[in-house]
Amino acid sequence: MKYVIGIDIGTSAVKSVLVSAEGRVVCEHSESYPLHRPEPGWSEQNPEDWAEQTIISLRKLMVKAKVDPSEVEGLSFSGQMHGLVLLGGNGQVLRPAILWNDTRTTPQCRKIEDKLGSQLLDIARNRALEGFTLPKILWVQEHEPEILSQAEVFLLPKDYVRYRLTGSFAMDYSDAAGTLLLDVAGKAWSSEIAGAFDLPLSLCPQLVDSSDLTGTLLPEVAEATGLLPSTKVFAGGADNACGAIGAGILGEGKTMCSIGTSGVVLSYENRKDINPQGKMHFFNHGEKDAFYVMGVTLAAGHSLSWFKDTFAKDMSFDSLLEGIESVPAGSGGLLFTPYISGERTPHPDANIRGSFIGMDSGHTLKHFARSVLEGITFSLRESIDIIRQSGKEITEVTAIGGGAQNEAWLQMQADIFNAEIVKLESEQGPALGAAMLAAYGCGWFTSLAQCAEAFIRPAKTYAPNREQADAYTELFEIYQNVYGQTRGLNERLAAFRQ
Incomplete structure (x- = not known):
């Protein structure tokens, strides 16, 4: 061996x-x-x-x-x-x-x-x-x-x-x-x-x-x-970069969504003349002479952890999210923005803060939990859209991190991104990407892409539900208005933060 x-x-x-x-x-x-x-x-x-x-x-x-x-x-x-x-x-x-x-x-x-x-x-x-x-x-x-x-x-x-x-x-x-x-x-x-x-x-x-x-x-x-x-x-x-390698993001159009404490949307790029003008990060890839564009949501999984710890401290994550698929898209008119730590993409703003908009007395804990997941995913959709606007077609996204552990959330990502979501059989993230660099460096494979074919195996694919995707497209337009509508209010509230 x-x-x-x-x-x-x-x-x-x-x-x-x-x-x-x-x-x-x-x-x-x-x-x-x-x-x-x-x-x-x-x-x-x-x-x-x-x-x-x-x-x-x-x-x-x-x-x-x-x-x-x-x-x-x-x-x-x-x-x-x-x-x-x-x-x-x-x-x-x-x-x-x-x-x-x-x-x-x-x-x-x-x-x-x-x-x-x-x-x-x-x-x-x-x-x-x-x-x-x-x-x-x-x-x-x-x-x-x-x-x-x-x-x-x-x-x-x-x-x-x-x-x-x-x-x-x-x-x-x-x-x-x-x-x-x-x-x-x-x-x-x-x-x-x-x-x-x-x-x-x-x-x-x-x-x-x-x-x-x-x-x-x-x-x-x-x-x-x-x-x-x-x-x-x-x-x-x-x-x-290693996370991208470990998820097989090694060819044009390959894109991943990683949801941990923060959230990352990363897409492979072989054009060195791309300049996102600061809207997204543009970095060299771990593959030779390749690049990637990347958007970041500062409080992705952190938004869900904050919500659970604040409003459902005695519940497990599984219990909190159990049954959220029965809540309709849009969470009954409740919208969450995940700016609880400021934001990075597309709004590099340290002063912006999160919000729940549209609360009424009919909303339950499940409505709030689903709206948190939707808000996180809407924020990541903004990065997806910037990449698409650069001329890149995104029809498939590999999901890794905590956001790949819940089936309802994976289906939500498919519907909001309007793309197939691929969950991997075994996910080791950046550590696996580092091991793949060593395997390629040792000469086991002629390319990192060939290494990925041997090391990475898809487990399940989630396709967009057309009705849900259409509803989310309309809701996303509303979400995109929230930043501009609340920016001035948050600047004034900043004086009262301890």
């Missing part, structure tokens, strides 16, 4: 999966690490926690799986995007990593926009948002200049772990695209953007493709993990 390992460096834990040549997940193991919030709006982690817990996770994975280490040919990574790790001349970490969900950098975002103007979208293809890496570097430049002066290189989370395992610095294009320092179409660090802020290009690591070989395990790491020093280590990719 031969195997590869996929490692996903998440925000709360690292997950390792051992995958056979047939695409079967033989074993998996997770290890958690802490998140630190030293100031309001700050979100930091100790990069060494990622490395140590990854080594522990790999060791326990090998013990549980009971496979010969000589059978593990390679491993690769998926990782949380955007997080800033600054390293000094001898590779030491200079300060805690500033994570993707850290919101301290609003002034730096405005500085980037003022300095670069339209050049930012022309080169980086994305707006300056607090989550991205360049604003974090500028925050350190302004508030901790003595730290930045010592920095020799910056890495992202999975790249730091890979450095600790192999001793080499590198960053793949899919993760580099989320820094705002990459010329996304040109696949090179941007001297124009770096120079505008007096940042040396030497701060940026070597760029590689996600399936490139970046070294083998250091002897001490091999001993600690139970693997061989000859184990091949491949670059890996950003979590969304």
Whole structure:
């Protein structure tokens, strides 16, 4: 037998999966690490926690799986995007990593926009948002200049772990695209953007493709993990890029909808001249010379969790959603907007907040629960529509994450998106995508698409119900009016938020 390992460096834990040549997940193991919030709006982690817990996770994975280490040919990574790790001349970490969900950098975002103007979208293809890496570097430049002066290189989370395992610095294009320092179409660090802020290009690591070989395990790491020093280590990719690979989004028109805490609509793109003008993200894919467009709903699954915890705390999710298929489309005239944490696509607005509109005394808990699902799905439909308006035909969407666990919700997605929804037989998300990069890098397959054919199997397809789809098209038009009608009210209410 031969195997590869996929490692996903998440925000709360690292997950390792051992995958056979047939695409079967033989074993998996997770290890958690802490998140630190030293100031309001700050979100930091100790990069060494990622490395140590990854080594522990790999060791326990090998013990549980009971496979010969000589059978593990390679491993690769998926990782949380955007997080800033600054390293000094001898590779030491200079300060805690500033994570993707850290919101301290609003002034730096405005500085980037003022300095670069339209050049930012022309080169980086994305707006300056607090989550991205360049604003974090500028925050350190302004508030901790003595730290930045010592920095020799910056890495992202999975790249730091890979450095600790192999001793080499590198960053793949899919993760580099989320820094705002990459010329996304040109696949090179941007001297124009770096120079505008007096940042040396030497701060940026070597760029590689996600399936490139970046070294083998250091002897001490091999001993600690139970693997061989000859184990091949491949670059890996950003979590969304690896999630796309793990869902088979590897060809023109292929689209996925991932509903977790946030919600993501991601569509494969082979045209490098696409510029969504900041309406959606445009990033390099984990597949060589490919790209993807992506829209984000900040509070997708989080909206449902918030609703359950606030109004049905003693119920399970299954109990809360039981029978919602009997509630008609439109939830009896009740409409929910999932802006409870602000919004990203198509409204990058930190001040907007959610709402229930159309409540009356006839509405029950089931009406509210269904309206929450509908509102989340309407928000994701806005991303679907932006992709369609670019000229892309979307007739099929692969559903992953929590939104793929409920049959009524899957049918709702088919009706609201007006597309067939495909649920996968076994879903491992970004960790599987990382394993597929290793399998392709090891030469098991001639392409990632061929790997996907062997590793990914559909379980069930949900087709749109024409009557329901027509009703949702009308309701969606009403939904789209809510943002404009409530924006001013929410700006005034912001003064009363604690």
